[in-house]
Amino acid sequence: MRWFGFGFNAFGQIRVHEKLTEGARGDANEVKVSGPTELTSPADRPGCCVKAACQIRASWSRRASLHMDSDSGVCLAGFLSSDACSGLPLWESRGCRDALIGESYLTLAFSDRLESWDLQKEEKTPAWSMEIKTPPESSGASVGLPLVPGGYIATKPPLYRSLSPQLRAKCLALSSEHAILLSASGAVYTWGLGSHGQLGHGGLGSEEEPRAVEALLGMPMSCIATGSWHTVCISDGGDLYVWGWNESGQLGLPSRGLRKALQQQSSQQAEALLQDAGTSPVKEPHEGEQEDVFISIQAFPALLDITPSCDIRSVSCGSRHTAAVTTTGDLYTWGWGDYGQLGHQTLISSDEPQRVEFFREQQMHVADVVCGSWNTFAAVAKKEVSCS
Template structure:
């Protein structure tokens, strides 16, 4: 299994460029935008990626289990990785933020202060084996999503952008079930800065929250206006009056700024969604046929379409198709995206490495 990254790279979270002899080791670490997927070095075998705004954590799950960091404070020495000097034996998942690294084990959770030189975790908690009612927890910028083992979805936190999915814009201090999804069996959840997504057992994708950058895959007024202005400039003054036509004003009524209830998005009519992840203002989904679709804010190339344009509808990342790669996983950082893929077999996918099952208490996702 091979990992690729694209998007925000100002702290060398994705790749470290070659430096000339004249450049000092503590100079700017790399190009800010990576618009084409780049393969991560030393990521052969079973591994997981977790990302924050300025850092990336790689959890290697083979015999010599370890966690390595890339990004802020990890690449000043011009090395791609910086090892974490903690015992990660039996570690099942990792979460990276701007200040802490949190590790999930079958029986405990540990949090390590990245600014401290202490050889002990700054916080830890034992986990009883009976605590299995929660399947996963997704953390957004100001809200949280809990998925139970029974497939029910609960949300709480700030709701000013409709990211809680309860139909209003008010905060919730305690977990509250998303009634619009009641009775559906949900497989996975993910949270962006101010938007939320989930995948049902049938492979359907549901979205809700803020759509300012098209991150829900629904028509965005801001993106369409920007696109129209660009078209007007290219076409000349003869097209300048197009946006003021009465039928155009009616068309604007379908634009969605905030979606306060879960809405079904048809990513690909021919296949189902297997996994999904959210960045701050973009979304990425993998289909059961191994294709990657991305949409939303693309200023740093985090959509992987070799441009910095934003999109308000899902679009297949052609890089993996042309390279004959079958995408198996995707993880979004705030402004970047990381994807795991394997080569397609001529006679079908055989012996494709699968990610190991995640502990019921350990699948924690963070997005700044």
């Protein structure tokens, strides 16, 4: 498996550039990677490689590569504040099974314990730790971070948060201000801030405790993801449901703000061309013209039809963009694209899901996708896709 990345690269999360120094941002070409670029080992960091048996975890300024082979451990790329996080595999992470990366803490999950390391300090011991006692009925099976026995781990203190065992949590996705939980039965629960409709309960109110999304009851879900103010999930049948804020088209629904910005840009370009030609633009009225329907906030789950010929297998959300993989290995992206995080070789945002043609042109089968806040990472295999 090979990993490709595109989008925000100010700290070398995708591609290390020569001018990059600690805390520096480089020039525009280094900050924005608009097309898929393979993740490779920096020349001066041969120990930090993206192996075939690898999973990617991402935050705004960092990327963590979790090695799943005999040399299991984590290596970091991106903004690093100490020599201990130089990009080489962290000695403290040897043997870990999962990792959760944030702006301040790296949490490691081992078979018998959890450890959270403060990335802004050069401490030799974790800032927080907890022993794990696996319940007998689990038969050694473990759930992935941020879920842990009895609760979940946040990216900032208090790091441990408890959950009711009655929820029977299967997986959990966290934004900075709200959470979405998928239960073993396929039910979806949300809580936290709801000011942009991101909880899916039909209003803009917040919830202190997990509350079932009633609009999805009776339709078991298999995958969940969340951005800063929007939420998505995939049903057992491969359908994609979206809700929350659509200011940048991150729901894949018509966005007034985005369309207006694109129209202004097109008008300015057209006016410039006409001025060069010595003519003036003429606007003619259109009788009976219907105003388009735009969606700023979608407070209830809405079905998003990306492609009629393929189901959706996996999905991930950035701060204001979304990426989904079809069952036939195509990657579709939409939403905010100012840093190239949509992978279309442009810096243009879009409120319509578009296929990332690079992988199809290279006859690559996309197996998984992971979004950082302003970038996207895709795992691919060399295999031709056939869905059109």
